[in-house]
Amino acid sequence: MSRLKRWARELLVLAILLAGVLWVMDSSRAPQAPLAFADQPLHTLDGQEVTLNTLSQDRPLLVYFWASWCGICRFTTPTxxxxxxxxxxxxxxxxxxxxxxxxxxxxxxxxxxxxxVNDPQGRLSANWQVSVTPTLVIIDKGQVVSSTTGFTSGWGMKLRLWWAGYR
Incomplete structure (x- = not known):
């Protein structure tokens, strides 16, 4: 039984260390929302004009920065x-x-x-200081409440959206 406790303790320490490393990486690569980003008009491919403020008023919004050439995006975009x-x-x-x-x-x-929204020259993404694809930003009522970069599971995305609406 003591061997099992030791393994459990070591796995817990490893999980805590991994979570810390992931948090530091996310913090260092986090996008920075430009001033007045929430009311900046954006034009979707289907011709609509939207703002992130309007889209995030009733429930949290997932803003997904991605690229067709991004290897990790091939796994996250379908989700x-x-x-x-x-x-x-x-x-x-x-x-x-x-x-x-x-x-x-x-x-x-x-x-x-x-x-x-298509960002063919990367200007919008540059304004947000997005340096990694994919980057996921959660916005609630026009405010950035969470962001992460790299691979994120569907459950991870849903959990972030749920947490933003719960807070």
Whole structure:
């Protein structure tokens, strides 16, 4: 029994260390929202003009910075698109993935449907200081409440959205 306790204690210490390292990495790579970001008009591929403030008033919003050329995004984008199709409050921002037509073809080929803002030159992403794809930002009532970078599971995304609405 003492051997089992020792293993459990070592696993706990390892989990705490891993969580600390991940927190430091997320903190150092966290995007910085530009001034008045919430009311900046954004234009989606389907022609709508939206603001992050409006989209995040009733429930937390997942803002998903991604790219068609990003290897990790190949694993996270299907989950985000599925959340959007199931009625989740999601908007994607395609970073340097080509012109509107190219991004639209990419989405159609992959069968992804989600509200999407194209950022072909990366200006919007640069204003947010997004340095890693994918980057996920949770906004509630026009305020950034959480962000993470790299791979995140569907449950991780849903948990972050739930926590933002709960707080």
């Amino acid at each position: 985000v698109a599925e959340m959007a199709q199931q009625g989740g409050n999601v908007i994607g921002i395609a970073l340097r993935s080509g012109d509107d037509e190219k991004v639209q073809r990419y989405l159609q080929a992959k069968h992804y449907q989600m509200p999407l």
